[in-house]
Amino acid sequence: AQTVTQSQPEMSVQEAETVTLSCTYDTSESDYYLFWYKQPPSRQMILVIRQEAYKQQNATENRFSVNFQKAAKSFSLKISDSQLGDAAMYFCAYRSADQGGSEKLVFGKGTKLTVNP
Amino acid sequence: NAGVTQTPKFQVLKTGQSMTLQCAQDMNHNSMYWYRQDPGMGLRLIYYSASEGTTDKGEVPNGYNVSRLNKREFSLRLESAAPSQTSVYFCASRLGRLNTEAFFGQGTRLTVV
Numbered sequence: 666a667q668t669v670t671q672s673q674p675e676m677s678v679q680e681a682e683t684v685t686l687s688c689t690y691d692t693s694e695s696d697y698y699l700f701w702y703k704q705p706p707s708r709q710m711i712l713v714i715r716q717e718a719y720k721q722q723n724a725t726e727n728r729f730s731v732n733f734q735k736a737a738k739s740f741s742l743k744i745s746d747s748q749l750g751d752a753a754m755y756f757c758a759y760r761s762a763d764q765g766g767s768e769k770l771v772f773g774k775g776t777k778l779t780v781n782p
Numbered sequence: 783n784a785g786v787t788q789t790p791k792f793q794v795l796k797t798g799q800s801m802t803l804q805c806a807q808d809m810n811h812n813s814m815y816w817y818r819q820d821p822g823m824g825l826r827l828i829y830y831s832a833s834e835g836t837t838d839k840g841e842v843p844n845g846y847n848v849s850r851l852n853k854r855e856f857s858l859r860l861e862s863a864a865p866s867q868t869s870v871y872f873c874a875s876r877l878g879r880l881n882t883e884a885f886f887g888q889g890t891r892l893t894v895v
Contacts, residue, residue, distance in 0.1 A: 674822070708870065710886035740783075756824060763879050767832040769815065769840065770874075770884055772824040 667692045667761070669759050671773035672694050678747045679781050685732075686742045688757030696762035699733065699740045700770070702755040716740065718762075738749075752780040784808050788873050790888035795863045795894045803858040803890050805873030811885075812878035814839075814856035816848060818869040819889070825872060831856055832878065864892045 668691045678684035690699070693709050701713040712781050716724045728748075732741045744751055757773040789804045807814065812833045817825040817840075827840030830849040845867060847859045856875075860867060872886040 669824075671824075708889040708891075710872065710874075712883055715883065767813075767830075767838070769827050769830055770825075772817075772826070774822055774824040 666696070666763070667697075668761050669757050669771050669773040671757055671776050674774070675779070676756075677776045677779040677781060678744070680747055681738050681747060681753050682747055683743060683745045684747055684778065686744075686757075686778070687743070688740045688773055690738050690757070691737070692741065693737065694761055698760045698762070699731075699751050700758040700760070701729070701731070701740075701742045702756040702758060702772075703751075704756065705750075705752075709767045710756075714742065747780050749780050749782060752776075752778055785886040786875050786885050788871075788890050790890060791888060792891050793893070795860075797864060797865050797894060800859065800861050801863065802860075803871055803873075803892075804855070805857065805875075805887060806855045807873075807885070808854065809875065809877075809885065810853070811875035812853070813876045814850065815874040815876075815884070816858045817848075817872045818842065818857070819872060820869050828858065828871075836883065837887055851877040860892075863892075865894045866871065868892060868894045 669691045671675045676779045697718045700714045703711045714726045728745045756775045761768040786807045815830040816828040818826045829848040831837045834853045871890045874884045876884040
């Protein structure tokens with residue numbers, strides 16, 4: 666079974682600074698997807714960024730980028746120019762490649778990010 | 783588009799009571815999921831339905847039952863609630879093919895006293 670580990674229960678960053686959230690995973694599969702979700706106090710799960718394992722290029726979405734190291738099974742999230750609205754729980758998640766709908770998201774335990782003004 | 787709608791948003795139950803959490807999606811998705819979220823535990827899969835007419839256990843199915851009523855609706859039932867089932871419950875759906883992402887409902891905060 667796949668597992669996802671987030672080793673930082675809490676992180677803090679100063680507004681406008683850069684912060685990196687860590688995630689490692691364990692799998693024997695070669696084709697899969699990785700995700701970072703943001704959960705603000707509203708509880709809504711918001712997809713921040715996704716990475717396909719077969720793509721070597723790291724995904725980027727505006728101020729959010731990932732460092733995907735397939736061999737090391739590492740998938741970190743970098744937030745640049747941090748804003749107060751970035752404060753939230755961040756979850757790393759893994760999903761197997763499409764197999765007719767039985768694929769499930771496997772989540773890490775989350776990292777609580779605080780942004781200090 | 784409403785997306786994924788969960789009802790109720792909040793609920794307090796007494797130990798031993800039963801209830802059903804409702805979930806409906808209007809995106810014509812094939813796959814639907816129920817997760818629970820506990821502090822320090824992330825989201826854990828309770829049950830899922832890969833397609834209409836099928837359901838399967840996830841990581842933490844004990845104490846729960848599900849029904850995929852039709853393609854739109856996927857309900858989660860607690861037959862005899864226990865304090866250990868105090869949690870936030872999320873329903874999610876996904877097209878189930880073509881590398882599509884999952885969409886989540888707003889969650890239900892359930893407290894069992």
